[in-house]
Amino acid sequence: MKPKIIFFIVLLSVALNSAAQEIPTGDILVRNATVLTITDGTLENSDVLIQDGIIAAVGKQLSAPQDVSVIDATGMYVMPGIIDAHSHIGISNVNESSAPVTAQVSVGDVLNPYSIAIYRALAGGVTSSHVMHGSANVIGGQNETIKHRWGLLDPDELRMAGAPRTIKFALGENPTRVHGRGNNKRPASRMGVEYVLRETFAKAERYREAWAQYEEDIKTNPRAIPPAYNSQLEIMVDILNGDIMIHCHSYRADEILMLLGVLEDFGIDQITLQHVNEGFKIAPELAEFGATASVFADWWGYKFEVYYSTAYNAAILTRNGVLTSINSDSGELNRHLYHEAAKSQKYGDLTDDEALALITINPAIQLGIGDRIGSIEVGKEGDLAIFDRHPLSVYAINQKTVVDGIVYFDIEKDADDMRLIVNPESTVDTTVLHSHENTHQCLYEGSLDLYDFLESN
Amino acid sequence: MMSLLYSLLTATVLLITPFSKKTDTVTALTNTRIVTVTQGTIENGTVLIQDGTIIQMGTDIDIPEDARVIDLEGLSIYPGMIDSGTQMGLVEVGSLPETRDASELGDLSPQMKALTAVNPNGVAIPVTRVSGVTTVLTVPSGGMLPGQAALINLHGYTPQQMFAGFEGVVLRFPATGRRGRFDSRSEEDIKKAADEAMKKLNDTWDSAELHHRIDSTYQSRPEDGRRQEYVPSMEALRDVIRGEQTLIIHVNTSKDILAAIEWVQTRGIERVLFSGLAEGWRVADKIAEAGIPCLVGPVLSIPTRQSDRFDKAYKNAGLMHAAGVKIALRSDDTANVRNLPYHAGFAAAYGLPPEEALRAVTINPAEFFGVDDRLGSLEVGKEATFFVADGDPFETTTTIHHVFIAGYEIPMESRHTQLYEEFLQRTPGLHKHNQD
Numbered sequence: 001m002k003p004k005i006i007f008f009i010v011l012l013s014v015a016l017n018s019a020a021q022e023i024p025t026g027d028i029l030v031r032n033a034t035v036l037t038i039t040d041g042t043l044e045n046s047d048v049l050i051q052d053g054i055i056a057a058v059g060k061q062l063s064a065p066q067d068v069s070v071i072d073a074t075g076m077y078v079m080p081g082i083i084d085a086h087s088h089i090g091i092s093n094v095n096e097s098s099a100p101v102t103a104q105v106s107v108g109d110v111l112n113p114y115s116i117a118i119y120r121a122l123a124g125g126v127t128s129s130h131v132m133h134g135s136a137n138v139i140g141g142q143n144e145t146i147k148h149r150w151g152l153l154d155p156d157e158l159r160m161a162g163a164p165r166t167i168k169f170a171l172g173e174n175p176t177r178v179h180g181r182g183n184n185k186r187p188a189s190r191m192g193v194e195y196v197l198r199e200t201f202a203k204a205e206r207y208r209e210a211w212a213q214y215e216e217d218i219k220t221n222p223r224a225i226p227p228a229y230n231s232q233l234e235i236m237v238d239i240l241n242g243d244i245m246i247h248c249h250s251y252r253a254d255e256i257l258m259l260l261g262v263l264e265d266f267g268i269d270q271i272t273l274q275h276v277n278e279g280f281k282i283a284p285e286l287a288e289f290g291a292t293a294s295v296f297a298d299w300w301g302y303k304f305e306v307y308y309s310t311a312y313n314a315a316i317l318t319r320n321g322v323l324t325s326i327n328s329d330s331g332e333l334n335r336h337l338y339h340e341a342a343k344s345q346k347y348g349d350l351t352d353d354e355a356l357a358l359i360t361i362n363p364a365i366q367l368g369i370g371d372r373i374g375s376i377e378v379g380k381e382g383d384l385a386i387f388d389r390h391p392l393s394v395y396a397i398n399q400k401t402v403v404d405g406i407v408y409f410d411i412e413k414d415a416d417d418m419r420l421i422v423n424p425e426s427t428v429d430t431t432v433l434h435s436h437e438n439t440h441q442c443l444y445e446g447s448l449d450l451y452d453f454l455e456s457n
Numbered sequence: 458m459m460s461l462l463y464s465l466l467t468a469t470v471l472l473i474t475p476f477s478k479k480t481d482t483v484t485a486l487t488n489t490r491i492v493t494v495t496q497g498t499i500e501n502g503t504v505l506i507q508d509g510t511i512i513q514m515g516t517d518i519d520i521p522e523d524a525r526v527i528d529l530e531g532l533s534i535y536p537g538m539i540d541s542g543t544q545m546g547l548v549e550v551g552s553l554p555e556t557r558d559a560s561e562l563g564d565l566s567p568q569m570k571a572l573t574a575v576n577p578n579g580v581a582i583p584v585t586r587v588s589g590v591t592t593v594l595t596v597p598s599g600g601m602l603p604g605q606a607a608l609i610n611l612h613g614y615t616p617q618q619m620f621a622g623f624e625g626v627v628l629r630f631p632a633t634g635r636r637g638r639f640d641s642r643s644e645e646d647i648k649k650a651a652d653e654a655m656k657k658l659n660d661t662w663d664s665a666e667l668h669h670r671i672d673s674t675y676q677s678r679p680e681d682g683r684r685q686e687y688v689p690s691m692e693a694l695r696d697v698i699r700g701e702q703t704l705i706i707h708v709n710t711s712k713d714i715l716a717a718i719e720w721v722q723t724r725g726i727e728r729v730l731f732s733g734l735a736e737g738w739r740v741a742d743k744i745a746e747a748g749i750p751c752l753v754g755p756v757l758s759i760p761t762r763q764s765d766r767f768d769k770a771y772k773n774a775g776l777m778h779a780a781g782v783k784i785a786l787r788s789d790d791t792a793n794v795r796n797l798p799y800h801a802g803f804a805a806a807y808g809l810p811p812e813e814a815l816r817a818v819t820i821n822p823a824e825f826f827g828v829d830d831r832l833g834s835l836e837v838g839k840e841a842t843f844f845v846a847d848g849d850p851f852e853t854t855t856t857i858h859h860v861f862i863a864g865y866e867i868p869m870e871s872r873h874t875q876l877y878e879e880f881l882q883r884t885p886g887l888h889k890h891n892q893d
Contacts, residue, residue, distance in 0.1 A: 431634035
């Protein structure tokens, strides 16, 4: 290798390392808690030691290394930081609703570290969110998996470095309303949704073939002409190649079966279905495909495609072998995902570990980060939530939230006003009444008319 | 004269409301912990019901020989929970206008009656009642004076059978807050709109007061005058002005709450409930001083201001109670009114004393709505409207085993349980019939 190239590689790796090291990590010893490991049972009177942001030891009466801050958690419950597999917090835009396919855009480009919703999620014990593009388009934009490092002001510092890329798809009422009925553009029906999917994947296959052909040709022909670069199809090819995970907003059983058929035809074997209110109807098919499901605990009835719902969805899916998580899709619900998970005990009698897995290890697996977060295990990242009672009790209150070994939320040090920035032009802090945050955020900017309608009535 | 007539009318309405079960067989619920709410908790007791009414209750009860006995094996009986703000029966599918009957055209329609539009077959009704919520206020919502809310029991084949004895005129008080994150009006525009709305409200009320005076004069000496023009909206407000009908004022922002208190006092309105109160905690002492009962909620919501602590909405009810405000809770929901116990649970977790949280979904709203002679607690002579639970009704681990509404034993089924039964182990499973 030429020295010049080696120099650049060294320079690049130094740059990458220093970028990675910019994320602060901490050392903490949590003492004498009931530790809900999720993957390895519940440990009474046990400690969790985090060093350099990584869980270094879990056990009884661990010795505290020097300079490690100790949290006495006697009588408290420590669980892995909660993971929200469907969120729209901490971004300035949700939908690029100008076309039914917008694979080339990414919400990672509009991260907003000042969003108070990040802090409020932390207060509820949530340490990571899968921040998603909205549901206006059949193939929406790319999502971003973030960690709630409140107070770090560089948007890049919110990203969970190394988390797999994911993209939002959407079936059913939303894309057909926004594009078909809204803009007189396909899709206007579920037939059209399938057509948009198949057409786009077929074009991506052609595009991939054309580039493969060019790579072949250029070996023998220096004058070979490359295909025209297409930013959208580049992303679609990454999906075909399995480099981007699909998270698809979907409700009805029929449209989900359609999607599975399309994926099968294009050789894609990974899919997480989002919302999936009728997933319970086709749980055996989902299990056979290996599809996973991220559902609401109990939301239903707000539109026709969720009219035939059951709050027992998570339990039916779990009992049929479908890996399932419970998500929020809301800046209110994400503050009590532990309570949403607890509803799976009312609706289907899931065990404590099964219920808690819905908001920890299961969403982690769905985001491709199950080896890094989602359970309390040595070697995993030091993300914890510390509750005063068992987190499945309605009376439980999160006391401290730890990310990378750093306490980012402490209820005892929680001031009234936790904003990082105050608009100097605003005469008063404006009151916002029961707002869209309390409802589904998928359609922000895509089509607010529905929500304006609901709100104004 | 008029109030006598009104009383007669009301009495007639109550008489034709068929609350009682048309059977005289006694049902005995034995071996149960009776959480009466108003008279303490009775361990190991028995409740006798007949004709839809609690006829005896206590530890030393003689059970008639022909009674139907349900041994509750130590489970607890609670009075049915009351949600003080929903759109139950008025809205079937939120996004479909054809299935929404909660709002009429126009700003001023206080004569519209929610009870008229209650669909007794709404799918959310069984979904709600199997969770122990037996009674809800269902509230119309369009414009400034959208109509009259109605208290309904979640069982019955006609709206009249469901009617639980209270209606109130709803006023959405002129609001100075933003309607949501995407309400991008300037502060000037918001103020202007609120000022215009206030003027409209005052003009309307002036007219209604005038209408009331002319009508009173005519009623006292009908032979001397001519009856005034028929204006249905004014007739509805006239009942409020005369103190014969309750005014439910929907108000949230602290500034608006203070304005509403002043407005109520200036207008001398006798029967008033406030509803919403998202920022009630900010002016709780003023509300307490005014003595206006409050229908607070939803508890499960985000703070109204970016600068507020994350848990202010959860703490709101507790802070208001501590200041001396009389409160009931509401979910402000339709599909998920079943979560009322969790709104109460969160309020309790964040400072409302648990026994007060229970009162806020039982006896308090019953008193506010003037139906505490029949609902809101377990007492001899009250309606047999209750549920049986194996634990704290605010916890998700608790199962509701039985629900009775006015003596009728409710099937513990809903769309949600039926789909569970059908699909937990679907038949056929993965393969088609002919491939099995």
